[in-house]
Every structure is written in C-alpha cells, then in structure tokens.
Amino acid sequence: MKAITQAPIEAQGHQPLMAFSLEKIQFLDTDGNWLCERPSFASDQWLVQAYKHMVLNRVFDSKAIALQRTGQMGTYPSSLGQEAFGTAIGMALQKDDVFVPYYRDHGAHLLRGHKMSDLLLYWGGDERGSASGPQQDFPICVPIATQITHAAGAAAALKIKGQDQIALVTIGDGGTSKGDFFESLNVAGAWQLPLVVVVNNNQYAISVPREIQCGAPTLAQKAIGAGIHGVQVDGNDVVAVYQAILEARQRAHLHKGATLIEAMTYRLGDHTTADDASRYRSNEEVKQAWLNEPIKRLQTALHQLNLWSAEQEQAWQQQCGEQVDQAVQTYLNIKPDSAESMFDYLYQDWPEVMNEQLDLLADKLARQQHK
Amino acid sequence: MKAITQAPIEAQGHQPLMAFSLEKIQFLDTDGNWLCERPSFASDQWLVQAYKHMVLNRVFDSKAIALQRTGQMGTYPSSLGQEAFGTAIGMALQKDDVFVPYYRDHGAHLLRGHKMSDLLLYWGGDERGSASGPQQDFPICVPIATQITHAAGAAAALKIKGQDQIALVTIGDGGTSKGDFFESLNVAGAWQLPLVVVVNNNQYAISVPREIQCGAPTLAQKAIGAGIHGVQVDGNDVVAVYQAILEARQRAHLHKGATLIEAMTYRLGDHTTADDASRYRSNEEVKQAWLNEPIKRLQTALHQLNLWSAEQEQAWQQQCGEQVDQAVQTYLNIKPDSAESMFDYLYQDWPEVMNEQLDLLADKLARQQHK
Amino acid sequence: MSQHHQQPVPATQECTLLEAVNLALHYEMHHDESVVVLGEDVGTNGGVFRATSGLKETFGFKRVMDTPLAEALIAGLSVGMASQGLKPVAEIQFMGFIFPAFEHLFCHAGRMRNRTRGRMTCPMVLRAPYGGGIHAPEHHSESTEALIAHTPGIRVVIPSSPARAYGLLLAAIRDPDPVVFLEPKRIYRGTKLNILDDGQALPLDTCFTLRTGTDVTLISWGACIADTLEAADALSEKGISAEVIDVATIKPLDIHTMIMSVASTGRCVIVHEAARSFAVGAEIAAQISEKCFLNLLAPVQRVTGFDTHMPYFRNEQYYLPNSKDIVAAVDRCFKEA
Amino acid sequence: MSQHHQQPVPATQECTLLEAVNLALHYEMHHDESVVVLGEDVGTNGGVFRATSGLKETFGFKRVMDTPLAEALIAGLSVGMASQGLKPVAEIQFMGFIFPAFEHLFCHAGRMRNRTRGRMTCPMVLRAPYGGGIHAPEHHSESTEALIAHTPGIRVVIPSSPARAYGLLLAAIRDPDPVVFLEPKRIYRGTKLNILDDGQALPLDTCFTLRTGTDVTLISWGACIADTLEAADALSEKGISAEVIDVATIKPLDIHTMIMSVASTGRCVIVHEAARSFAVGAEIAAQISEKCFLNLLAPVQRVTGFDTHMPYFRNEQYYLPNSKDIVAAVDRCFKEA
Ligand SMILES: Cc1ncc(C[n+]2csc(CCOP(=O)(O)OP(=O)(O)O)c2C)c(N)n1
Ligand SMILES: Cc1ncc(C[n+]2csc(CCOP(=O)(O)OP(=O)(O)O)c2C)c(N)n1
Ligand SMILES: [Mg+2]
C-alpha cells in the first residue's frame, strides 16, 4: 500500500473546535458509606422505603424463577442485582409521567401500581397481564430498543399538549446499539423533548459483553452526538439513580430537553430462565459482581443510620414472601382467556368482512372439544 | 407538577468522568489565502489537478441539469458547490479501496474511472449505468444511509481478509439521522474497522435544514458515542478534505479504527431537478453561500501561486465542455436495453420454475408491438 | 386554503387526487385538534408532492412537524403520539422507503390494542405515495402493499379517485386503529373532479363497484383502475360487458362484494402493478376460486407486474400492466370457458 | 464437533434438525474459507438455540462474529461482506426480529446483481428460527415468510427434516444469490435422523414429495409438515390416500410439482401456520386453482393461522393448525366434490 510507505501524515491545519465532558453520580460506595452529603430527598423514611422495595423486588424475582422452573410460568428475565435501578425509577416517577419500560423492569412496574399477579400473568403467557397499570404507561416491550421511539413520541405529545410531565424509558446496554436508540436521542435533541432515557447497563446482552456492543468507554457519551445531556451513575446506588432522574426532570421542565442516564449495574442472574450464563462468563467475575450488589450496600447504610435492624429485616422478608405468595395464588387461579379473545382487541370495531375467521375458529374449537 | 414547585435540584454527588475534544481542519480561507503551511501532498501539480477536476465536475453538472430540463434525462441531484468534497475523495482514494457512494458524488465517481456517459445513463433510467467502475465499488445508493452499513461490511471483509485498503463511504447531513448511520459507526468502533465516513454536510436534506436534523452543534461529534475519531473540515477546501482522509487512512492502517469526517459544504442548487429550493430558503442565504464556494477559492490560490491563468481557464473550460458533450453524445446514442433484461440479472442461475414469467413478458411485448 | 373551513356551507372544489388529500388533511386538522402531521419535508416544503402544502402555515409547527430523516423514527414517534391521545398522520416520502418503519408497524402499531387488551390504542395513519409510472429514480416506484396487508391489526387503504381519496383519508384518520394509506402517485395529478368538502368519510371495508357489467369482473385498485376502466371501454366495444371493482380497502378485504360479482359474471381478472407472486392478487384469486368454485366459467386471471424489480424508468413500461394486457386476460377467460 | 471433517470418509450422524444446521455450517466453513458467520450471540454462546455451537472455537472469532444488537446492521454488514467476496451466513435470533433487516433485504440484497448488471453480487444467507408452538414470549413465534417471498431476487427456503436442513443449507450458502433460510424451531429438537455428512447439497427450487397418494394433495412446509403427515396417517385409516408435498423452497416456487400432483388427485389442501390472508398459501391456491381448473374436484382448501397475532403462549394452541384441522379440510373437499 502506498500510504503505508509514506512518512506518517502530520496533523496539519488543525484548530480546536469543541470540548465536551461527562460526569458520574454516586453517593453510596460499595460498602454503604456516603461519599458525599446525603441529598435532601433521601430522608430516613425515603431510604427505608427504597430498601424495602428492593427487597420485595428480589423476593418476587426468585419466586418468579421458581414458578418457571416448576412449569408454572414461561420464560422470565430476572432483575437480580438490578433492584436499585428499578426502585429508583419507580420512586422518581410521578403519577402522570409516561413510563415506557422494557422487559426487565419488575421493580419499577410494581411501584407504578401494576398488580404483582398481573406481572406473573404476563410472563405466564396471557395478554391480560398488560391490561392494568396507569393508562398512559406502555406495556412491556420485547423488540429491543423500539420502546425508545415510542417514548420520544409520548414526550413529543406531552410537549405538543403543553403538559409538564416527562416520558421515562428504560433500555439495556445491548439496546443502545440499535438504530431506534440513536434516532430517538437525536430527535429528542432536535425537538428538545422532555424525555429521560435510563440505560440499565448490566454489562451483557444475553452473552454479548458490553465491550462488543460499543468501542466507547461509556454509553453515556452517546448523548453527545445527539446534543442532549448525558451522565453516568452507579446503578447499584439507589440514591444516585434517583438524583439523576430528578436532575433530568428539572432539565426537561426548564426546556433544556432530554437526558441520557447510563446506570452501571450487573446482571447477577442468567439473561432469562432460558439462558445459561456459565457458557460465557466466569464464576469469578460473578462473585466479584456480588460485592457490588445494591441491597447489601443500602442495608449497611441503614444499619449505620440505625434505621434498620435484624428483626425488621426478618419481618420484612417474611412479609414480602407472603405478599408474593398471595400474588402467585391469584395468578394461578386465573383461568386462560377464551380462544375468541384473540379477536376481541384486534380492531376496535370488528370488521364484518372478517366474520369468516370467527367461523373458522368456531369449527376448530368444536374439533378440539370433541376429542 | 410537584417537581416544579420544589427548589431546583442541586447537582450533588457528581464527579468528573471523561473529557472529549473535537478539531477542525482548514488550509485555505474563503478568499483563497493559506491559513497555515501548505501540506506536502499539495504540490503545484496536485493543486492544478484538483482545480481542473472541480471545474470539470461543475461543467458536467450544469450539462446534466440541462439534459433533464430538456427531457433527455431523469431527475438529477446536482453537486453544485460541493465539488471540493467529491474531488478530494476521488483523489484520496487508492485503486483497491472500496468506495461506497451516495447519489451526489459525481465528482468522486468520475475520478474512480466511471465513464461519464455511464453516469448520464444511470440518471437517464438505465441500469447499465452502474455496470462500469471498479469491481469492488458500490453502485449509487438511493435509500438514505443504507450504504454505510455496506461500507462497514466491506471494511470488515477487508479486515477479515487481512487486506490493507480502506472502505470510504459518503453520506449527507440528513443521512446522519438514520439508524444505519449510527449502527455502522458503532460497529466500526467495536470492531476497529478500516472505515472512513465522510459526511457531505450541505446544510439541507431536501427542505429540512441541518438544525432540525440534529440538536448538536456539529455532526462530527457523533463519532464520540461510537468511540471512533471525529473531525470537522471545511468541505469547500479541497486540501482540508484530502488531508482529513489521509489522516483517516493512516488511522485505519495503524489499527486505530474508523474516522468520521464532517465536511462543511453548502448545496448551492436545488435538491434535485424535481425540487424548488426557493420554497424553503432565502435568496440572501444562497447569495452568502456563493461567497464560500470551493472553485473560486482555489482559483484565487492558484493565481497567487502563478499556477493558473485566464487563458488556461478558458482553454480548460472549453476542453471540459467538449469532453462532456462527447459523453452526452455517447449517452444519447445508447439504445434502451431489452425488456427481457429485467430478468437477466435477477438470479445468476435462472430458475426454470420461473419460465412462466418469460412467457408472460413475451405475450406482453407481442401486444405492445402490434399496436 | 383553510379559510373556507370557517364557512358554514361546505364548498365544492375541483380537485386532483393530490389536492383531495390536502383538502382532507386541512378539514380534519381544522375539526380535530388532536390530529398532527409529521414526516420528512412535510412542513415548510409542504411535502415533496405538496400533499401537506399549507398545513404548517395554517396549523403551526407544533402540529406539523418536519422530522429528522429516519423512517423507523417516524413510525415509532407516531405510535408514541397515538398512545397519548394524539392522532398522528405521518408521511413516508415514498413507499420504497417504508421498510425501516416496518418493525413499528408489525410489532407495535398493529398490536398495541390487542397486547393491552384495549388499554392502549394506536389511532395513527401512515401515508405514502406508491407505485410506478412517473419516470422516477430507483426505489421511487414500489408497490408492496401485500407486505402490509399480511400484517394483522392494520388497515390498508388505497384510493383511486379524488373523492375516494378525500373520503377514505378522513375515515382513516378517524379510525381508532392504525391505517396505512397508500396514494397512487401515477394519478396524483390526473383529472380534476368535483369534491364536496363536507367532511363526509367513506367506509373502510367496502369495495367500490365503479361500473356494472355482466360478462366479466375486473378487480383492481390504485393507479391500475385507470387502465382497468380503459380496458372495460375497449371490451365494451367488443361487446363484452365488464364490471369494474375498485377494492380500495385492501385490508380487511371486502371479498363478499367481489364474490357476488364473480358469481354473476362467472369470469374474473385481477389487476395490480405489484410483483405477481405472493401479492394481494393471489389472496383475491384464491378466495374467489374457492368461493365461486361452481360459478367460475374460466380460471381467475391475474394481470400484474413481474417477479422482478421495477426496471429503471427507461424500461418501466415493460413492467407495468396496461389496458391491452387486461383485455388479453379477458380474452383468455373467454377462450378457456 | 469439527474433527470429523479431517477424516476422508464422510461420517453418518444421528441429528436433530438443529444439529443438522450446525453440521452443515461446520462442513461449509471447513471447506470454504470465504464463509463467515455473524449475528447476536452466535460466538461464545453458540447461538441461543446452539445452531452455531462450536464454530467460534473451531474457526476463530475472525470468521464467527458476535455483532452489536442491531438487525439492520447484521443484514447491511452481510451485504457489504458479500460484495467483497465473502459468503456471510447471518443469524437473526428470531424471525420476529427480522423487520429491521428488511430494508437491506428488499432494497439491496435482492437488487445488487440486477442493479449492477452482474458486476456486484450478494451471496449471503440470512438464517432465522421461525414459527410458534414452543411456548415462547411475544414476538418469538412469527412466521412471516410471505413478506420475504414477495421480495424479488431473494430465495426463501424452509427445511422440515434434518436431512433437508443439511442439504438445503449447504445449497443456500453455495448459491450465488441471497437466501433467507427459515428454521422451524418447533421441530428443532424433534426426532434424530441419520445424516451422511458428505457435503451434498439439495436443489433450491424443487418441492419434496414426502408421500405419494391418489385422493388428495396436502401441501405444506416447515413445522406443519409434521401435522400434515399425521393427518395423512389419519386419512389413510379412513381410506383416503393423501399425497404430501413439502414445498421447502418457497421462492422461487416449484409450482409444477404441485400442479402435477393436484392434476392427478383433484383435491388440494394447503397448510401453513402464518396468518391466513395474503400469505404463501394464497399464491399456491391461486396458481393451483388457475392451472388445475379442469382437474379440481373441489375448491382448494387452506388450513392456516388466523388473521391475528399469535396469542401469547397460554392460548397458542387455538391459533396453530393441527392435524384435525387438516383432516376436516380434506373432508370438506370430499363433501363439496
Ligand atoms: C430487535 C430484537 N432483537 C433481538 C432480540 C432478542 N433479545 C432479547 S433480549 C436480548 C439482549 C438484550 O440485551 P440488553 O439490551 O443489554 O438488555 P438486558 O437483557 O441485558 O437487560 C436479545 C438480543 C429482541 N428481543 N429484539
Ligand atoms: C430512506 C430514505 N428516505 C427518504 C428518502 C428520500 N430522500 C431522498 S434525498 C433526501 C434528503 C437527503 O438529504 P441529505 O442526507 O442531507 O443528502 P443531500 O441530498 O443533501 O446531499 C430524502 C429525504 C430516501 N431516498 N431514502
Ligand atoms: Mg444488558
């Protein structure tokens, strides 16, 4: 090659043009010590509430996995180790905000008022699991990253209608590689949308490690190209994630537009119950990650503040277990929906011209009944 | 809204994380003065060659528009005012590089060895216009931004095969909003691909001005989120664009991966012959932009270096006119391809099972012939 | 353009199909504040064909939004807006560029109501000029309506006259479910016809019988309706009486009207410009063959584009069906009978 | 897994369909250096179904590439690689996630040869597990083969047995044009059958007649072949002799084999699990109705999924065609005859 034998090209004609910087937010270190002053929102009561919800989230999670393992539920994506992420989001959202979740947001979902039994129903293969929850919130989104353009659309609607809420969307680290992610950040910047994007960077997209998704050192810096604000937070620090969302909300209100928050977490479990993470990562790595997990850290902080005792822990664990068991009972008692329900919500007004389909289904059912 | 009545959130718990910077490359100012030392590649001969090609490009362009206006060719996207961009690319590419163009790259195309008459043939609605040119180069790409993933694939192929060339792809400012753009930059960063992306930021995507495409102050900064190198250049300065590509090639060779070059240009003409730019921008703006255009600037520089005279200009203009006229004649003499040619290149091996299609076509032709 | 909406008495206007689209958009944006328009170049430029001309001036940039260049985004934004009580009418500049929007159409627009058991709906319209025959560059001549028609939960509508463009577009915008509205650009600027700008919508699942006849049923939609009517003229000179049906609402498909017609004529020719195989014509042919089994005097014929790409425009006439092709197909029906 | 390729004598292996896919990939990567594999989780993880298991270990990460999570990218990279002399075999993790790849399939993969008059070609394979019935979450059960079949310049291939998976995948990789290769995941881990790992490819435009019969022709592909064979058994107990055809190569379509069969049996039932309307079954029904017009004793019947989304898995059995449905359709053929 010609160019190689040439002397190295000098960087001539260059002038500085722009400079950018990124920050990271963290309050609690991995040992539960405060790295800086406790922010005003993080009252004693707030900290205990956050802690209790994170524990509930984890208890729910392990029960859901058990249900799947015993054939009582379908494939399930555990949120083990990512409880601070979901809890902070659920607590930071206001009633009228639009929440646009992905599939690993059980913690946030529960705080949005979804019935626990409905979450199980959804993962049990029943559409009715998505019928509850706030009217404006989106259902669980499976096609990666598509939810973020919906969130941008919802944010645009809020802006068009002159409403003051935000649209908050979650997405995985893998999801940040897909075009929708970028197109949405980009329009959020161009249109100054009240959009908050929170990335659950749990280091893996199924088996694909974070560094194969992207060559950049952080995902937060993807905000720069879209002209929106980006920030990284310790995603295992529930106080930090909450603080980042508060700041993002304020930015939206001041019409400074959207924010990308990269929350650093780790997926302690398998990708889903259909996955076997030991194929692609070492036990050693997972063991290290356990040292960072969010619940222990907050528990230590609570202990140090004298806000939480071993007795409270035991009582709360038991209460969570009971609440989850009750939800499981409710779930298991829900009969499957009718076969015809597959048509009930296809169009609002049933097109008469489609009646043949109903006849075909009726015939099929008749055959299935007469074994 | 609750949050609004709260006191402003303080930015607590923040630590600095990363810093980034961007540069701009420029050698010649708008008046043709050197802003810094003339780089070594820009010999007298090189400058004259660049100038001559830019003029040829412009003569070709105005002839193509005339052909369309007189019903002898189809819709055509003029490269008026963007001649430095195409010329620098064409000159910087080496024979075995993979060039992946978009539709406004006439200047570069001509330097890649495409026959001028074939370019006209393409815009005249004949597939044979894309049959010539280097084997590895891509044909003109119409679906915006799709070409960039092909270029990433071609770059990956070069790397897999252990070859030292680069893949160079062009794209418009509008194209930088589409998912493919970002997905390709992202994989180029993750895989350290020998890819050079050159954006022709001509300030408009049809009627949509640059600031509606993206809220960021530069497009070059879109490199940051992908972890690749980004730089802005004065796209009306042929020396600067060439320099940026040389540096990008070197970066690719040193396995530091891909480069995004944002070339600042202005589309002096309509988007295509089907467009009327006066609907969406002022004459005043266009008049201002003419002060920046690339040919006059280089001409002045050549005059100052005593490399170009009024006589040379006249002779060259005439020579260009003749060359273009000859190409037009060649083009106009090419008979349309056969109707059957629509099937000739559908599959390499014609599937016998599709013979009915040939029969149907034969019948149709018989009917069209017997009027 | 909008002043006339202030008037109490609806005005009659001479319109091309393109102007009828524009008129319907003006009407509905005027009467329903939740209607918003978005897409590439739909604002200041009024769309590359001018379908959205005047909207931004009348309704402001908050309701008429130029988007960044990204079709997946346009579709996804629309889903998001529709979920929050707006009625987005999005434009895809040419149907050849609709593919990036497909994931949102198939995975979300068509499913949101079903997925949430009615909690969240998706009342959006995706408009796109479609079809060939205007000597445009590659990718500007696609007619891939079959792909969308196969998608559950979505309606597909194609007008073939100014009045149907007006009435069907109003219906599409008002429909509580997603509608893909394809505008045959070959006849965008065809004959001007009188339209009463009274906001009257047309039904979204009913074929239009444009001409009654007794010997053969010609079924088509979009720009091919013009060729089909021309063929019907030619046939009538030959003494063959052709019924002409404009399908118009491709999905859901009003097969009953077509079956009734073929049951009485006994012969059927389907005309479309999309590639022949796996297209909308196949579904119609399959259903008519099945349901008119005892009435058919000859096999159902299809007159279509070929199973290849629309050739670049110098040769596009070899690809597009024309009235001669239709007459020849009818002749085959009579020969084989 | 790869050592046996060193052996001169081809080994016979007991394989599931999934293992046959894996075997063919090993074989071809071993014999053709230009074959590369890319997709989400295809490397270290060997694919979520393990179809690419062992490839990275054997052929290295340069030829077995985990991509970032972006299907448009996977398709576009493949087009780019194919243009430069590689033969990419890309995986889309589930067919429900193929939509972002569609622009590259329709606008580029299928057109590159035609567009450049043969200068640049696109010998790529896009593999995807497809179809329902494995109790998977939403979007994991799609069978939208019709959309791809309508796309000019692309081949669509669907195996229904280990041997056909092996032979057809080899053919797909060797074919100089783009092939979408859909693997019916419901039967991925079905019966193990013997395969001779001899690198022998099967033709890419020929149906397979799995069973000959005289009274009715049953036409299907993919996982429904199992139900169809089951129905044929049930029919034979009733004294009805059914011919069973596995279409296998959906595009281009070997309609001749099907016509020959129906011409002799006089009855035809087409079985697929995709939504009924505008699907592959419509094209086959249309062509058979046309070309067997005088031979048909009864209207062609279709046994299909419904024009709605695959219900979540608790109710998926109400959507999927089964052998009883097929037998009932055959019964209708005899009643109406
Ligand atoms: C468009 C699309 N492609 C592929 C998949 C299959 N898939 C499901 S989850 C997943 C990985 C997602 O990783 P990430 O975004 O990091 O989220 P996480 O699951 O780690 O929380 C993939 C590839 C999908 N659901 N959608
Ligand atoms: C996917 C896609 N969407 C829309 C179009 C229609 N279109 C053609 S050119 C163009 C604008 C492109 O602008 P830009 O990328 O800035 O390039 P320029 O034409 O200004 O050089 C549009 C929207 C297209 N060709 N492809
Ligand atoms: Mg992840």
Ligand SMILES: [Mg+2]
């Ligand atoms: Mg531009």
